[in-house]
Amino acid sequence: MKGAVSEPGSKALPPEALRSDVSSPATERSDAARNRIRLLHAATRLIAERGAQHVTMQAIAQGAGVGKATLFRRFGDRNGLLLVLLGEAEAQFRQSYTTGPPPLGPGAPAAYRLTAFGCALIDRTAADSDLGTILGRHLPSSAAMHPVLGRRSTVMSPHCCTRQE
Template identity: 60%
Template sequence: MSTPLPPFPKGPEPATQPVLLELTSGPEGPQLRADAARNRARLLEAATRLVEERGVANVTMEAVAAAASVGKGTVFRRFGDRTGLLMALLDHTERQFQAAFFQGPPPLGPGASPADRLHAFGCGALRQTCDRLDLYIAAEPDASRRFNSAPYRVRFTHVAMLLREAVPAADGELLAQTLMGYLEPALILHLTRQRGMTVERLESGWHDLVERSTCPVPFRA
């Protein structure tokens, strides 16, 4: 029944460096690796431009190859398939966000209280997800892998660490999953596009949720 997984870190944040999705690896020499990295960066820039101009639904491997002036085979070799390409785009976006919450200025980065960092984290995540909502939805893993994807686990581990500092007596892992659930792209899609809510209302809801979650002694109404 159980699939073994590496344990989630229990103690303080183990490293200040972002834990990154690394999709390119292999026994390449330094020159080849440098060429491959340049190639990859160019393809990702072209794909990002295409997403902005035409929307995720219209981004194909062929269109990315044409926009970057390379052969289609190069795009397939680099990303495997369209999902691989979308995940790499998400990785690119997530790296910037990870850098901001791991080592950027407070209150999102270190130097503010755990509660203040949580408040800032959710607002940053909401804005980031709203800005690239179609991309997050298109790259959503299926139910059995949704909570194990690298970007999810990096965010989750950060939120769980802040909650353990803010409310040591609570079940930090479950509370962190609850907070992460509020930031799920599928829910943000529903609330903004199907229910017509503003990002400001979602931010207010996040602040309320963080205050409830970091309340040291919950009591019955």
């Protein structure tokens, strides 16, 4: 849908998602911001519909109504785009337990919060519709390293909850 920032019926991305790629300057041109929003919405929608392994950069560019060169210039490559989407999915989950309502967020006793966190993490990992989990399964392990923090994504680590002695 050329000219529109979001598509009817699509899940709206929060403002953080719309600024999370590393090439986003402090003062971004309005057309570049619209293209970034279109690209992220198109990628989210197509991945939810087809699965990450069946979505091409060409399909994302067409879905966003922009040229493929715009997509590559914005995110570098497929992994760059998927990492931005994965980072946002993780940020949304993190926000739910750092600032969300109890029992997952602050305000509940520690035991209730820990139980709620465990249940939310299991639900998220088991859900076929969670974008973070979907992307975590399809990014190569070399792409799992955060480019700035230099650490592995928690979604990418299948043993994050196993006890090391």
